[in-house]
Amino acid sequence: MTRTDGYLLDHRQTEAAEHFNAFAALFDPTTFRHLEALGVGSGWRCWEIGAGGTSVVSWLAKKVGPTGRVVATDTDTSRLAPAARPPVQVRVHDLGTEEPPGEGFDLVHARLALLHVADRARAMRSMVEALRPGGRILVEDADPALQPLLCPDEYGPEQQLANRLRHGFRRLLADRGTELPCGRVLPRLLREAGVTRVHADAYFPVASPACAALESVTIRQIRDQLVTAGLATDQDIDRHLANVTSGALDLTTAPMISAWGRKQ
Numbered sequence: 111m112t113r114t115d116g117y118l119l120d121h122r123q124t125e126a127a128e129h130f131n132a133f134a135a136l137f138d139p140t141t142f143r144h145l146e147a148l149g150v151g152s153g154w155r156c157w158e159i160g161a162g163g164t165s166v167v168s169w170l171a172k173k174v175g176p177t178g179r180v181v182a183t184d185t186d187t188s189r190l191a192p193a194a195r196p197p198v199q200v201r202v203h204d205l206g207t208e209e210p211p212g213e214g215f216d217l218v219h220a221r222l223a224l225l226h227v228a229d230r231a232r233a234m235r236s237m238v239e240a241l242r243p244g245g246r247i248l249v250e251d252a253d254p255a256l257q258p259l260l261c262p263d264e265y266g267p268e269q270q271l272a273n274r275l276r277h278g279f280r281r282l283l284a285d286r287g288t289e290l291p292c293g294r295v296l297p298r299l300l301r302e303a304g305v306t307r308v309h310a311d312a313y314f315p316v317a318s319p320a321c322a323a324l325e326s327v328t329i330r331q332i333r334d335q336l337v338t339a340g341l342a343t344d345q346d347i348d349r350h351l352a353n354v355t356s357g358a359l360d361l362t363t364a365p366m367i368s369a370w371g372r373k374q
Contacts, residue, residue: 128327130163130189136320137366138165140313141221141250144368145170148246153177154216157240159205160184160223164193170219171198181211205233210240217241221250225292231299238303241373247305252364253293254280257314260325263360268353272325272361275350278341279332285339293367305371312365321361326354 150156152175161167161182167190170180174197182190183203194200201211205220206227218237227233237247260276261269297310315321329336329347336342353359 126189126331127163129324129331130165132320132323132327134163134165136315136318136324136363137221137250137313138169140366140368141166141219141248142169144248144250144370145173145217145219148217148248148370150174150217155179155212155214156181156217156219157210157212157215157237158182159203159218159220159237161187161190161200162222163189166219166221167193167198170217181215183211205236210236213240214242214245215240216245218245218247219249222252224249224296225251228287230292230295231302234299234303238300238305238373243373245373246370247300247373248368248370249296249300250366250368251293251296252366254283254364256294257362257365260361261359262316262362268350268359271346271350272353272359275329275336275342275346278336278339279328281341282332282335282339293365296367296369300369300371304374306374308369308371310367310369312367314362314365316362317360318362319357321363322354322357322359324363325361326351329354 150173154174155178156170156174158167158170158180161184167180167182174180176197178197180198181201182193182198183201185204187200187202190200203211205223218241220237224230224233241247258280260272264270264273297308300308329351333347337344
């Protein structure tokens with residue numbers, strides 16, 4: 111994930127590996143389905159933006175094979191070391207401020223990269239410019255403002271507490287300059303950047319065990335920030351984590367919107 115100075119989920123936190131694993135379990139199947147539909151195959155040159163962990167990078171490496179290339183970039187590449195062998199090249203790169211690490215790519219993919227970029231239109235143009243004519247692009251991002259609740263069925267105090275903490279998380283993001291409406295703008299940004307045959311869909315899991323795993327590690331990562339900002343007490347967080355562990359909450363996430371198309 112590409113991060114700015116205000117990004118809350120630091121790759122170097124002790125929970126980072128757990129976070130990447132939970133996130134991959136939740137969203138990799140949808141990402142892989144879209145990449146399969148785009149025809150990723152042997153010999154393709156791919157740019158994986160904001161890679162974070164290794165799951166998508168490793169999947170792409172198997173698809174492109176020894177004749178292909180996968181350039182995996184992030185502002186923090188500490189978690190990408192296990193994948194840094196041919197055909198994978200790992201590079202430190204900031205999507206929000208730097209030029210692409212090459213051109214003529216057959217595929218550009220970014221998941222949860224634009225959410226933390228201030229000038230999203232410029233970043234999208236940069237991604238499209240890195241494609242060869244006819245190259246494919248897949249951009250995926252959450253839209254926390256589109257569906258703000260952690261528990262859509264808010265029928266008791268446990269669900270109310272969960273939704274209050276989710277609101278606190280969004281407050282922390284907003285206070286750091288993160289513009290929350292993101293996923294919904296992807297189709298328009300693709301068209302404005304010159305992409306054709308633009309399509310989009312959304313994945314919105316409800317009551318998934320992977321949602322509980324992701325929620326647990328996320329809350330533990332931002333615990334200090336929530337308490338310091340006065341958005342929750344330690345007692346609130348302990349109670350919520352116990353509720354999540356109990357399995358009694360029907361937890362969801364913000365919709366993950368995937369948008370894709372081709373460069374002219």
